[in-house]
Amino acid sequence: MFRRDKKLANIHEIREALAKVQIWRRAPSLPIFCPICDAPEFKIVDRSARPYAEWYAVSCGHCGIDDAISIPLCPQMNSGN
C-alpha cells in the first residue's frame, strides 16, 4: 500500500495522526504505528515554535505519508492543565 497522495487527506486522518503524536510524546522511544497503513514506521519530528504553535512533521516509510501538523496554542485553552 503506497499512497500517491503524501498528505493527510482529511480531518479524520489528521486527528488519527494527532493521536499518534500524543502517544509519541508520552513514549518517544516506542515504535509508532502509522495512522494510515498501521506499519510501525511512523516518524514524528517536533518542530514546534513554542509558545506560539506546536508543529510536528510526520512521515511513514511504508505508505509514503509525508506531511506536517500544526496546533495553534491558545493561552485561554491551557488553563485545564
Ligand SMILES: [Zn+2]
Ligand atoms: Zn503508513
